[in-house]
Amino acid sequence: MATTRGPLAGTDELTRTFRAMATQVNLRVIEPAPRAAAAIRAAERVFRRIESTCSRFDPTSALMTANAEPDEWHVLPAECYDAIAEAERAHRTTGGLFDPRCLRALESWGYDRSLPFTEGPVTLNLPAPPPGARAAPAPWRPGLDPAAKAVRLGPDPIDLGGIGKGIAVRAAAAELHGAGTAVLVEAGGDCHLAGRGPDGSGWNVAVEDPHGSEHPAAVLRLADVGCATSSLRVRHWQVDGRDVHHLVDPRTGRPGQSGLIAVTVVGIDPAVAEVWSKALLLAGPAEAAALADRHHLAALWIDDHKHIELSSWMEPLVIWRHDHVA
Numbered sequence: 001m002a003t004t005r006g007p008l009a010g011t012d013e014l015t016r017t018f019r020a021m022a023t024q025v026n027l028r029v030i031e032p033a034p035r036a037a038a039a040i041r042a043a044e045r046v047f048r049r050i051e052s053t054c055s056r057f058d059p060t061s062a063l064m065t066a067n068a069e070p071d072e073w074h075v076l077p078a079e080c081y082d083a084i085a086e087a088e089r090a091h092r093t094t095g096g097l098f099d100p101r102c103l104r105a106l107e108s109w110g111y112d113r114s115l116p117f118t119e120g121p122v123t124l125n126l127p128a129p130p131p132g133a134r135a136a137p138a139p140w141r142p143g144l145d146p147a148a149k150a151v152r153l154g155p156d157p158i159d160l161g162g163i164g165k166g167i168a169v170r171a172a173a174a175e176l177h178g179a180g181t182a183v184l185v186e187a188g189g190d191c192h193l194a195g196r197g198p199d200g201s202g203w204n205v206a207v208e209d210p211h212g213s214e215h216p217a218a219v220l221r222l223a224d225v226g227c228a229t230s231s232l233r234v235r236h237w238q239v240d241g242r243d244v245h246h247l248v249d250p251r252t253g254r255p256g257q258s259g260l261i262a263v264t265v266v267g268i269d270p271a272v273a274e275v276w277s278k279a280l281l282l283a284g285p286a287e288a289a290a291l292a293d294r295h296h297l298a299a300l301w302i303d304d305h306k307h308i309e310l311s312s313w314m315e316p317l318v319i320w321r322h323d324h325v326a
Contacts, residue, residue: 020187075148084142094275226267
């Protein structure tokens with residue numbers, strides 16, 4: 001934990017950076033209150049707790065215990081049960097575009113462990129990926145017993161990576177509420193931004209160019225909201241000469257090929273923003289625009305021809321953008 005001088009004269013910041021849930025987590029508290037250090041420690045514990053119960057990379061986690069026998073009932077820690085219940089709601093809300101039943105596909109493509117994506121191209125010497133699951137999977141209807149915190153996933157195991165991270169950001173932000181005049185929780189593209197930021201005018205959030213340029217695709221000015229980005233830039237690899245990535249299209253069982261390569265969504269809840277960023281990316285440009293309009297989503301998407309589009313709800317939040325990323 002470090003105390004630094006903020007960009008606004010006379011302001012202090014308390015910061016903490018650590019790794020959890022296979023990503024770097026950054027916590028910032030502007031003009032910290034006396035309880036800020038304790039709040040930051042509590043926020044970090046939130047990430048550790050959700051990681052320990054919801055990780056698919058730990059065979060002893062509560063999630064993987066339930067995944068090992070998905071047709072059986074399992075009593076789970078509250079964090080894991082709540083994440084599964086929230087994933088089920090997200091599945092219904094998105095019309096099935098968000099579907100956590102992607103674990104078998106990811107594992108068959110070699111993503112059964114944390115891969116070194118940031119160290120350069122990843123190539124796995126495995127048999128060719130299978131052709132995909134059924135084209136029209138049935139809706140996911142897990143058994144949920146809220147009183148007992150028990151679930152029956154059946155028949156398919158699930159991955160809670162993205163939505164679990166969004167839930168952790170939300171819960172950590174709750175721990176930091178009131179810890180300073182402004183607070184940032186950021187974890188691998190998912191964030192919550194409380195207050196008016198370090199200079200009093202809001203938090204400026206750069207939307208990364210998914211084509212790898214050092215310049216952002218856009219800059220947003222945000223306050224008291226969550227923000228999430230799903231992108232194909234980092235988590236992609238080759239299996240037997242074929243390109244794959246981490247966003248599985250539930251309609252095909254294959255890596256999504258919608259024509260979009262990155263989507264950013266802003267909303268009150270970072271977990272909901274995370275869900276919709278993935279759903280819109282899998283939906284493709286035309287359907288993404290329709291879904292954003294129907295659900296009043298502040299969304300920005302970038303296609304594989306480098307074009308940037310915004311929903312009407314996102315436009316007031318954009319202070320700068322490229323019309324066509326480099």
